[in-house]
Amino acid sequence: MLRTDLGVDLDLLVVLVAALWGAATGALLPRAAYRFSVPSGEAWRDRCPREHPVRGWLGRARCGQCAGGETSFASRAADEAVYGPRAADEAVYGHRAASLALVTALVCAALAAATGTRPELAVWLLLAPPGVLLAVVDLRVRRLPDPLTLPLAGAAVALLGLTALVPEHAGEWTTALLGALALGAGYLVLFLINPAGMGFGDVKLALTAGAVLGWYGWPTLMLGTFAGFLLGAFYGGALLVARRAGRKTAIPFGPFLIAGAFLGVLAGAYAA
Incomplete structure (x- = not known):
């Protein structure tokens, strides 16, 4: 202490x-x-x-x-x-x-x-407010605005790159960059398979999520990704049980992608 x-x-x-x-x-x-x-x-x-x-x-x-x-x-x-x-x-x-x-x-x-x-905290604090904003907008209108998603992805990669130059950091910029590309590519495949269930805004947001999760390594990336899908599944299931949605009802996935990344970063930071 x-x-x-x-x-x-x-x-x-x-x-x-x-x-x-x-x-x-x-x-x-x-x-x-x-x-x-x-x-x-x-x-x-x-x-x-x-x-x-x-x-x-x-x-x-x-x-x-x-x-x-x-x-x-x-x-x-x-x-x-x-x-x-x-x-x-x-x-x-x-x-x-x-x-x-x-x-x-x-x-x-x-x-x-x-x-x-640790120095990466400054990055998390800078990314958190836009993340909250994106979650709020997607919940209201099922839209993730390009003026927020694309600059956020670039900022995440660039800021983590600078953080990697500071002593006592606990992550790797290389895996952050690869994580952004990997998760973005994975969401792109899902979008191409089922455009009605996965918006292209989610694909762009996945670049940011992949970068912040990849900073702490591949296990954290997988944990945060799984957490996002699990939270989305729980939400969809709750809507079905409450009869507020059908099997084909589209739900905003951005908030769950963000929540999964948040939980993954917490786990990765604690374990680092």
Whole structure:
């Protein structure tokens, strides 16, 4: 157990800093989640539900013009009926900042607890907020936006390459790169076999998952991949049991791919 000169548990301090980072970055995601949550083929949203302009990508999903009283009594009453009085008062049109901040904080804290002070933690903390954002968007509209998936894959490989140059890292950049290619190729085969069951966005997201899992080796890659499919199967089975879906109902797989990668990284970091 490492301690600072003041006697503070360094591992605990790292977890707390990671949680604060997650809370701060997660609170910035609602607006991006709202703007990206459109069906495939449609342009990204640039207006709130009442057609006021939405500027920027980071911040709360809250319309200042709606909150300023530029809405009719009927519109506000309808909002209260659907979202409750508080949502109507604050003119919130997407996810609450608090909910995404909490989720991202928990994810970052767990990654910090597993990784400790090793340099790859910085990479995990940078990738976690976009991962949460992708999961939220895919759950809402079954779409994984290219402006997020492709840069994320490149960033993961590049950042892990830089981390490999830093002393005391616990992974291998070569297996991270090969893992990205292998998992991406595997998902591509699944997409070609059954395009209705596997979207091409999942293929691109698999590049990132393969890189972060491959950093800790092939066993971690296989564990994280299996975990993602297992979670997806449980979710699909639960929908079938609840009669909320049929055997041919498509489900968003991105959140389970991300969750599997998250669990795999935790296991790999603990074992490293």
